[in-house]
Amino acid sequence: MPRGFGRGNWHGRFRGCGYRWTIARQSVLDVLGKATRHLSAEDIYMQMHKVNPGVGLTTIYRTLELLVQMGIVIKSDFGEGRARYEMAEGPKGLNHHHHLICTGCGKVIDYTDFIDDEVELLQRTEKGLSKKYNFKISNHLIQFYGLCQVCKNK
């Protein structure tokens, strides 16, 4: 195993796609892997700066684009004018979920509840829409907006 590159088989995964395994890429994955929130590129930059001050913001953008394209990271738009990122697969495995967004304070809650119901409905809806509009649906975006507990009581 190459020195300095520890856990996971990220190295192999990257090499398998023809990409090099670099400090910057490892570091972005480290930061996202430890994150409990949805991070912006700059959030990641600041976290990383403590450990790897040499890595620039540009590289972070490039790395994130790559990770999204590889399906390792999910990019979301919560309407703040900047993208946010999170690992596609949490510690407990695949992690398809949707978001509850507080329009008061910007807080974002992941939810996986009701996903089963949703999946069934989505399949039916997708089937109907595919047929009616001759559309091959491959993905969906579902977000709920409202006020969180804190903002509600103001």
Place this chain on the structure above:
Amino acid sequence: MPRGFGRGNWHGRFRGCGYRWTIARQSVLDVLGKATRHLSAEDIYMQMHKVNPGVGLTTIYRTLELLVQMGIVIKSDFGEGRARYEMAEGPKGLNHHHHLICTGCGKVIDYTDFIDDEVELLQRTEKGLSKKYNFKISNHLIQFYGLCQVCKNK
């Protein structure tokens, strides 16, 4: 009725909110009212330029912001890096709908064919989420991504 301002009771609606009724605002509503697609601010600017060359892009942005805030216009993000706008209420009355977005060519299809199940599921989900996360849900965003008929056959 004030001269030069024809159809609708927009004037009253604006005055009722303490806003003035201007050529620019009328013109934005004219363009959006006639549109059959989702228009960007610049689309509107170009359309309007033929009729009212004096109105600037800045004013269009300001007007759109106002119209969205008044609930007259809906602002959407289809992932192109620019917002698109459409009337909230079509000629046939209220017009809540979702979008099918082609990732191949960018085409956007409105669909209102909510399967009853979809409405029911949304209500159930909103209810469940509200309870579990103490969230007051007021809105939702649902978009399907895929390939349109044309792009599918390539």
Place this chain on the structure above:
DNA sequence: ATATTAATGAAAATCATTTTCATTAATATG
């Protein structure tokens, strides 16, 4: 007709993201 001030246009600013280009470092090979 006039006063008030909201609305506007033009230009500059903002700001997240992307592009450019010279340099660095990951990898393959001997």
Place this chain on the structure above:
DNA sequence: CATATTAATGAAAATGATTTTCATTAATAT
């Protein structure tokens, strides 16, 4: 290990949609 290849990187500049600034204009009330 040394070296060649070239993907990856950092810094600085560019991009582009949207917003802000500020002096001017025009909608409204009187």
